[in-house]
Amino acid sequence: MKWTCLIITSFFLGGSFVPAPAKEKITVVIDPGHGGSDPGHLSSDKNHKPEKELNLIIAKKFGTYLQIYLNNVTVIYTRSDDSFPTLDDRVNVANSMGVDYFVSIHCNANERKTVHGTESHIHSMQSKSSLNLAKEFEKEFSTRAGRKSRGVKDSDDRTHSLQVLKYTHMTSVLVECGFLTNEKEAIYLNTDYGQDILASAIFRGFRSHITHEHPGIKFVKPVSNTNTPSSSSPSTTTTTKPTTNSTGKYHIQIMSSKEAIDTQSPEFKKLGLGVTRTKLNSNSAFKYRYTIGPYSDSESARRDLEKVKKNGFKDAYIINLSE
Numbered sequence: 522m523k524w525t526c527l528i529i530t531s532f533f534l535g536g537s538f539v540p541a542p543a544k545e546k547i548t549v550v551i552d553p554g555h556g557g558s559d560p561g562h563l564s565s566d567k568n569h570k571p572e573k574e575l576n577l578i579i580a581k582k583f584g585t586y587l588q589i590y591l592n593n594v595t596v597i598y599t600r601s602d603d604s605f606p607t608l609d610d611r612v613n614v615a616n617s618m619g620v621d622y623f624v625s626i627h628c629n630a631n632e633r634k635t636v637h638g639t640e641s642h643i644h645s646m647q648s649k650s651s652l653n654l655a656k657e658f659e660k661e662f663s664t665r666a667g668r669k670s671r672g673v674k675d676s677d678d679r680t681h682s683l684q685v686l687k688y689t690h691m692t693s694v695l696v697e698c699g700f701l702t703n704e705k706e707a708i709y710l711n712t713d714y715g716q717d718i719l720a721s722a723i724f725r726g727f728r729s730h731i732t733h734e735h736p737g738i739k740f741v742k743p744v745s746n747t748n749t750p751s752s753s754s755p756s757t758t759t760t761t762k763p764t765t766n767s768t769g770k771y772h773i774q775i776m777s778s779k780e781a782i783d784t785q786s787p788e789f790k791k792l793g794l795g796v797t798r799t800k801l802n803s804n805s806a807f808k809y810r811y812t813i814g815p816y817s818d819s820e821s822a823r824r825d826l827e828k829v830k831k832n833g834f835k836d837a838y839i840i841n842l843s844e
Contacts, residue, residue: 551599555605621692625686712782
């Protein structure tokens with residue numbers, strides 16, 4: 522006992538206490554649920570993708586958003602193809618690498634085909650960081666994606682535990698992006714647009730959480746044309762209708778995507794502005810850019826930018842294509 526006291530006294534009075542170094546970056550494991558011989562849930566439409574494929578698509582889109590728009594975030598996947606890591610494998614990947622976050626991507630099912638909406642699952646409501654992240658996901662699902670949020674669920678709500686949440690040693694959330702047993706929601710989940718918007722909502726929720734939890738890390742990259750696919754070599758352009766601004770160099774970029782999205786989709790048409798889809802010659806994962814314009818001056822573009830953001834495209838911003 523005397524020796525222990527002596528060490529403690531020397532430790533504090535000698536000024537040798539060294540605080541833990543500030544974290545400079547974070548690591549997230551993205552876990553696309555199911556895979557391989559386990560298809561997960563199925564839609565009643567045989568032309569629809571099984572859950573395992575949708576999970577992988579949305580997971581990769583989420584990871585790509587992180588890599589394009591954020592600094593100091595390392596992304597690890599539990600699977601990047603149609604393989605099946607066991608639940609033990611998924612937990613071990615996260616725990617063995619000392620990661621900070623674990624996000625598992627799934628789609629839901631219910632015997633009642635009218636049930637629809639998103640859910641974010643955690644192990645326990647006592648896990649404050651997991652709870653806060655799950656709340657951010659559900660907020661973005663409701664606002665950014667315009668989906669019905671069914672809220673945050675824990676093991677008490679489910680009446681059982683989920684292995685990937687119970688045994689992972691970090692902030693862990695499993696998101697359910699919608700119900701494949703609901704006809705309308707299954708259609709949405711099987712569209713490029715729906716997948717992009719859901720991945721964007723997960724990204725935005727994650728970004729909000731980590732910027733709050735790690736104020737000493739600079740995550741967000743400066744907004745510039747370099748954060749999106751290059752505009753220098755467009756090869757194909759498709760326009761819904763002429764905008765009221767026929768000349769000028771300013772445009773509003775509303776989003777980008779890997780696959781071409783129909784510019785006549787309801788989400789674009791509700792803007793009441795002409796949307797142009799441009800196919801880009803770029804090494805980026807995103808091959809298409811969607812813009813509104815041109816505008817003769819930035820102030821005119823800024824007025825429409827507010828309208829665009831209010832209608833769900835909150836990441837939209839003004840670009841100058843003459844530069």
